[in-house]
Amino acid sequence: MNKIYNPKPETWSSILERPTKTVDDIEATVKEIFKEVQKKGDLAVAKYTSLFDGASIEKLEVSKAEIEMAIASISSELKEAIQLAKTNIKKFHSAQKTNRVVVETIEGVNCWQEKRPIQKIGLYIPGGTAPLFSTVLMLAVPAKIAGCNEIVLCSPPDKSGNINPAILYAANLCGVTKILKVGGIQAIAAMTFGTETIPKVYKIFGPGNQFVTVAKQLATQFGVAIDMPAGPSELLIVADDTAVPAFVASDLLSQAEHGADSQVILVSTSKKLIDAVETEIQIQMDLLPRKNIAEKAIANSKLIFVENDTIALELINEYGPEHFIICSEFDDFYSNGVHNAGSIFIGNYTPESAGDYASGTNHTLPTNGYAKNYSGVNLDSFTKAMTFQKITKKGIQNIGKAIEIMAEAEGLQAHKNAVTLRLKAIENEK
Amino acid sequence: MNKIYNPKPETWSSILERPTKTVDDIEATVKEIFKEVQKKGDLAVAKYTSLFDGASIEKLEVSKAEIEMAIASISSELKEAIQLAKTNIKKFHSAQKTNRVVVETIEGVNCWQEKRPIQKIGLYIPGGTAPLFSTVLMLAVPAKIAGCNEIVLCSPPDKSGNINPAILYAANLCGVTKILKVGGIQAIAAMTFGTETIPKVYKIFGPGNQFVTVAKQLATQFGVAIDMPAGPSELLIVADDTAVPAFVASDLLSQAEHGADSQVILVSTSKKLIDAVETEIQIQMDLLPRKNIAEKAIANSKLIFVENDTIALELINEYGPEHFIICSEFDDFYSNGVHNAGSIFIGNYTPESAGDYASGTNHTLPTNGYAKNYSGVNLDSFTKAMTFQKITKKGIQNIGKAIEIMAEAEGLQAHKNAVTLRLKAIENEK
Numbered sequence: 041m042n043k044i045y046n047p048k049p050e051t052w053s054s055i056l057e058r059p060t061k062t063v064d065d066i067e068a069t070v071k072e073i074f075k076e077v078q079k080k081g082d083l084a085v086a087k088y089t090s091l092f093d094g095a096s097i098e099k100l101e102v103s104k105a106e107i108e109m110a111i112a113s114i115s116s117e118l119k120e121a122i123q124l125a126k127t128n129i130k131k132f133h134s135a136q137k138t139n140r141v142v143v144e145t146i147e148g149v150n151c152w153q154e155k156r157p158i159q160k161i162g163l164y165i166p167g168g169t170a171p172l173f174s175t176v177l178m179l180a181v182p183a184k185i186a187g188c189n190e191i192v193l194c195s196p197p198d199k200s201g202n203i204n205p206a207i208l209y210a211a212n213l214c215g216v217t218k219i220l221k222v223g224g225i226q227a228i229a230a231m232t233f234g235t236e237t238i239p240k241v242y243k244i245f246g247p248g249n250q251f252v253t254v255a256k257q258l259a260t261q262f263g264v265a266i267d268m269p270a271g272p273s274e275l276l277i278v279a280d281d282t283a284v285p286a287f288v289a290s291d292l293l294s295q296a297e298h299g300a301d302s303q304v305i306l307v308s309t310s311k312k313l314i315d316a317v318e319t320e321i322q323i324q325m326d327l328l329p330r331k332n333i334a335e336k337a338i339a340n341s342k343l344i345f346v347e348n349d350t351i352a353l354e355l356i357n358e359y360g361p362e363h364f365i366i367c368s369e370f371d372d373f374y375s376n377g378v379h380n381a382g383s384i385f386i387g388n389y390t391p392e393s394a395g396d397y398a399s400g401t402n403h404t405l406p407t408n409g410y411a412k413n414y415s416g417v418n419l420d421s422f423t424k425a426m427t428f429q430k431i432t433k434k435g436i437q438n439i440g441k442a443i444e445i446m447a448e449a450e451g452l453q454a455h456k457n458a459v460t461l462r463l464k465a466i467e468n469e470k
Numbered sequence: 471m472n473k474i475y476n477p478k479p480e481t482w483s484s485i486l487e488r489p490t491k492t493v494d495d496i497e498a499t500v501k502e503i504f505k506e507v508q509k510k511g512d513l514a515v516a517k518y519t520s521l522f523d524g525a526s527i528e529k530l531e532v533s534k535a536e537i538e539m540a541i542a543s544i545s546s547e548l549k550e551a552i553q554l555a556k557t558n559i560k561k562f563h564s565a566q567k568t569n570r571v572v573v574e575t576i577e578g579v580n581c582w583q584e585k586r587p588i589q590k591i592g593l594y595i596p597g598g599t600a601p602l603f604s605t606v607l608m609l610a611v612p613a614k615i616a617g618c619n620e621i622v623l624c625s626p627p628d629k630s631g632n633i634n635p636a637i638l639y640a641a642n643l644c645g646v647t648k649i650l651k652v653g654g655i656q657a658i659a660a661m662t663f664g665t666e667t668i669p670k671v672y673k674i675f676g677p678g679n680q681f682v683t684v685a686k687q688l689a690t691q692f693g694v695a696i697d698m699p700a701g702p703s704e705l706l707i708v709a710d711d712t713a714v715p716a717f718v719a720s721d722l723l724s725q726a727e728h729g730a731d732s733q734v735i736l737v738s739t740s741k742k743l744i745d746a747v748e749t750e751i752q753i754q755m756d757l758l759p760r761k762n763i764a765e766k767a768i769a770n771s772k773l774i775f776v777e778n779d780t781i782a783l784e785l786i787n788e789y790g791p792e793h794f795i796i797c798s799e800f801d802d803f804y805s806n807g808v809h810n811a812g813s814i815f816i817g818n819y820t821p822e823s824a825g826d827y828a829s830g831t832n833h834t835l836p837t838n839g840y841a842k843n844y845s846g847v848n849l850d851s852f853t854k855a856m857t858f859q860k861i862t863k864k865g866i867q868n869i870g871k872a873i874e875i876m877a878e879a880e881g882l883q884a885h886k887n888a889v890t891l892r893l894k895a896i897e898n899e900k
Contacts, residue, residue: 127575136571393873409693425850427848446828449603451600454724
């Protein structure tokens, strides 16, 4: 672990630097697979599924029988846990619904804004060692609340051609309309162009490795929107002597076990706390099944001592963490002052895992400093804001002259003319 | 004009096809300029300003004296028009403010969502024949309401090194914090990386030609967000015999004068209306100063007759127009049923120019079919939704077991451990 005392502001950006990605190497591969899927559809998908996942899939779509089997295989304990999480996620995201915003800006000029669902969306759920069924809840529950018509889910099959049953169970529970056994670049390409079996969608959500991330970025060049650009997961904790070192250590480790490239940072005004956390990390780490992964991330982690809370807050806003835990006497100072963070966890009994699974907030959050300019996934991510206006004769008389003058000044005579014609018609009626 | 009767659904996508862009040719140029601006800063900016704009600029930042001069040069008539537009835009966008969303999802688990301003934003305003000061209002007014700290505006200088006074006037009126004489690719690159004079921003807004569009897309690869991908402007009108042919023609022409590549479509259930509009277009077009441009766009326009309103609505949703005017007996049917459109104008006295300038709605809207997955610019475009949570001992006891079970099932032991430690600590207190 790297302990850093009182770093000067001019060194912050290098201390807080994220691991650089080598996107260029991957891009060529991604482009090639996109081209092939666009041209050959399911055939290309099958080829790459065989190549990358080592699975030969006859039917890409998961059948009802497979879903039934998955449901039967899940313990009632896990079912209950998922149900509790789903209930909380539903409550929190339902509360984000907004009413139609209606304003008569001037007499006779009625404007309103409405949010309408994106009709077709795609969810990508990675396979691999950790079957992220929790992400299914985080994406499908708000999609359903928003009213998205078509919810397509892609997840890579294992070598025997199956998707993890917990993923199937969650997808079925949350009303996903179609589940497909396809992963990686080929899944993103298929949802971008559509194939015989896999529907084209308007927006793609969900995490993935760097291949998936680059594929999602490429998808945007073909008219598909994405939830956000992704990078390795990250956590920054600010803690003082009111924090419990063992809890802080456990939170840092829960972030570290995600991957060797996970970002783990502790900022503190207490050297004592920093040392205590360091000791606790060593104790707890030894007991972890994913110790190998966590160890690498912890080796790159930073424990940063700063003189006071004002400096700490500045440094945190400069970093813009995905997850931000506040265990401080001055928690209001931090929660009111933070500009850039995805999700904020306040107090000793608010571990990041709460938000990862069951408190109700979303866990699909901006990493890599994107908390400065992107929202985490929320209900609005599944809708578009549309504006409407209806103007009466009186209304166009009220704003008509201003439009004519402005259009004229911009050199757009036809814009002016559209108003002039109407004003004259009203005049002639008299 | 192309009149099409009863096109079959399988031909819609080819009939409604947008002009293809040749992004590949441009990309290399854009990448090169980005590299140079990143490395050489202001020096590179000056080089390309001289090359592309033919202007030699000593001071990139517009001075107070220049702003004073611009203010003095604007007629009081135009000032009043701008003020009226600004007032309406402010009213409509202020109404979009949302309160903190607070939910106790289960006893002791307090979650809330808050929107906080993006701290640094950049506005791009094109120069050229039409000085789009109206776009300054559309971007700077909501940015100010949202509370963005730093609002940087870039606009290309003319050959004598000046920005159009109406743009300066509007920027100053709306509280833009810094105005810079720089346009094109070099402006987008400068706001992406920052130079000695031009601040790096977190999100870039505004229209531009295809060079600017590609530059904005490239900017996203360097961590900058953008308002939306852009394409040529478009308008679709649905009209029946309750419409006034001269009004419909004037709206189609106001779209057509934007550029030769503008998209202009009329959908109607009345052949009589289609013919009448066709005649009116010819009459009105001859009087336009931008007739040359409008003529080209009109030559590519489509007048589509369909059997009934249900088919019309399907076709409209398939197209997803940026601007959608409804002049129909069944306006509610259309306004309730439209899924995909940027801004909707209802009735004979609601020309698109109203929304372009002064009604209060935003005119920065998704083109190119992006109405299927993107919002037009609105108050939320200048904020990020952040989530917060604070969990009590009782709260973590309520959801702790569910988290433990789910984390275990995903193979993430450290996530489970962060909860187990806390539950044990509470247990031990008893």
